[in-house]
Amino acid sequence: QVRVAESGGGVVQAGGSMRLTCTASGTMFINRAMAWFRRPPGEERELVAAVSSDGRKFVNEFLTGRFAISRDDAKKTLDLQMNGLKPDDTAVYTCAVRGPGGADYSTRGSDYASWGLGTQVTVSS
Numbered sequence: 534q535v536r537v538a539e540s541g542g543g544v545v546q547a548g549g550s551m552r553l554t555c556t557a558s559g560t561m562f563i564n565r566a567m568a569w570f571r572r573p574p575g576e577e578r579e580l581v582a583a584v585s586s587d588g589r590k591f592v593n594e595f596l597t598g599r600f601a602i603s604r605d606d607a608k609k610t611l612d613l614q615m616n617g618l619k620p621d622d623t624a625v626y627t628c629a630v631r632g633p634g635g636a637d638y639s640t641r642g643s644d645y646a647s648w649g650l651g652t653q654v655t656v657s658s
Contacts, residue, residue: 535562535647537611537628542652549618549656555611555628555649563606566631566638568645569613571624571654581626582613583638591638618656627651 541553555567568583582592582602590602601614611628631639632646639645 535559535565535630537562537567537630537647537649539626539628539649539652542626542654544655544657545618547619547656547658550614550616551618551654552615553613553626553628553652553654555613557609557611557630561633562609562630565633565635567604567611568629568638569602569611569626570629570642571622571626572651573621573624576624578627578642580640580642583640584611585638586636589638591640615654618654620656620658622654623656624654625651626654 536558537555539555545551564586566585569581570578571581572578584590584602584604599617604611628649629645630647
């Protein structure tokens with residue numbers, strides 16, 4: 534089973550940047566899609582960005598131009614670079630990995646089998 538853990542959250546001022554890293558354990562994650570989700574306070578979980586095992590990427594349209602996702606299979610990491618942060622970006626950000634056979638990214642949270650505990654990102658105005 535693949536396990537993942539997030540790091541890099543914290544407090545940042547509006548307009549600033551932050552980089553989140555998800556570190557995976559196990560070797561099979563390299564054949565699986567990975568994604569970042571977030572849950573703003575009092576709201577539903579939403580997909581931020583995802584990347585397939587072959588490197589194809591998806592970034593939620595309302596974040597395009599500010600957020601970027603990247604994976605490094607050698608380091609077993611999935612990064613989320615966030616620029617131009619806004620108070621509305623405040624949320625718990627969680628990394629997820631698809632299960633066996635899940636090489637392509639999905640926009641549905643239910644398609645992801647392994648989840649981290651999440652890291653809080655707070656953007657102050």
